[in-house]
């Protein structure tokens with residue numbers, strides 16, 4: 001039997017989270033509106049969020065953790081609620097749909113797989129878990145996922161950061177680029193080459209370490225800014241003779257690439273949910289606007305030219321949502337769903353970008369205004385056509401699976 005109802009446990013999780021946003025986060029946003037809505041106050045000259053903004057984010061994370069909302073998708077063995085991929089899809093979609101774009105604090109209510117306690121921490125030793133988990137689960141501390149380098153983006157096997165063994169310690173050297181939450185993270189999951197020959201054959205040789213940003217040799221070398229913004233969330237990280245205790249190896253030596261791929265796949269489901277949630281938020285606003293805005297003596301919603309912009313957006317949003325849910329269900333059944341994960345990531349982010357663009361068109365000049373906040377959804381979905389595996393790399397993955405005989409749907 002195919003049952004499309006949202007299971008009670010997931011519905012309760014969604015309602016609990018959205019209640020938390022409305023009751024705890026919204027009053028905080030209102031109290032600090034002057035800071036949160038003024039980019040020149042929000043960021044310091046080096047591009048980092050000012051300390052007050054970082055403290056507000058921490059406050060939301062910690063309150064959400066105390067309220068039992070923050071760690072919904074963290075495995076139970078690590079101390080989280082352990083909800084699966086269907087919940088991950090539905091809860092993130094609901095949060096983006098509810099909170100919309102252009103807001104910093106609501107998205108701190110839910111641990112993201114890279115900045116919060118991600119599933120990869122299952123592969124940490126017991127000693128290391130005791131050191132890092134309490135801070136991450138309470139929301140006090142955050143992490144980042146450091147794979148990409150200046151010379152290795154889509155081709156992640158080409159990374160050059162090295163880890164060399166020195167007794168019980170590993171010594172890391174190299175540079176990572178475009179690392180989200182990099183300017184603020186207390187820890188980083190760092191992918192390194194430990195066997196250059198195996199890595200050059202793309203057969204292992206990459207190992208993963210969970211390091212502390214406070215250790216000597218760890219440096220946030222630059223905060224990266226995009227779209228002309230005065231500050232940013234991504235960083236260049238530099239490691240110079242960074243000494244890492246052996247117990248901070250994540251998983252098995254030389255087998256870090258598998259951990260990277262698992263993480264990236266979670267990210268693709270999350271990005272599909274984000275695209276659908278933002279599309280739904282935008283489409284509701286554009287539809288209302290079209291009914292209220294009058295031109296040539298009647299509501300613009302009466303014009304077929306406007307109706308088609310809305311209808312095309314609904315078609316694509318519905319398709320992306322169904323794909324996302326089906327893919328989440330497949331992963332929950334234990335399927336690798338490699339082809340499907342690439343399909344939903346490519347389709348939902350491109351369709352979402354087109355939807356936001358159409359909604360801007362429906363809303364005319366207002367659609368471009370800061371107040372409408374559509375520009376932020378547009379930026380987010382434009383970004384995610386490159387980040388987390390570009391649209392071309394998704395198509396490469398899909399085509400490779402097809403050519404290997406995976407023609408199932």
Ligand SMILES: Cc1cc2nc3c(=O)[nH]c(=O)nc-3n(C[C@H](O)[C@H](O)[C@H](O)COP(=O)(O)OP(=O)(O)OC[C@H]3O[C@@H](n4cnc5c(N)ncnc54)[C@H](O)[C@@H]3O)c2cc1C
Pocket residue numbers: 114145146147148152153154155177178179180181234383386387388389390391392393396
């Ligand atoms: C805002 C942002 C946040 C990010 N966050 C993180 C993070 O937290 N952690 C992390 O490790 N990385 C992160 N990244 C990096 C991201 O994963 C890479 O940007 C992405 O993988 C693409 O790499 P690149 O930018 O080096 O582009 P390149 O790999 O140089 O690609 C350039 C162009 O060539 C195309 N291309 C490359 N190879 C092929 C091919 N075989 N076939 C067809 N076309 C191809 C690409 O699609 C793209 O259009 C982030 C990036 C951005 C922009």
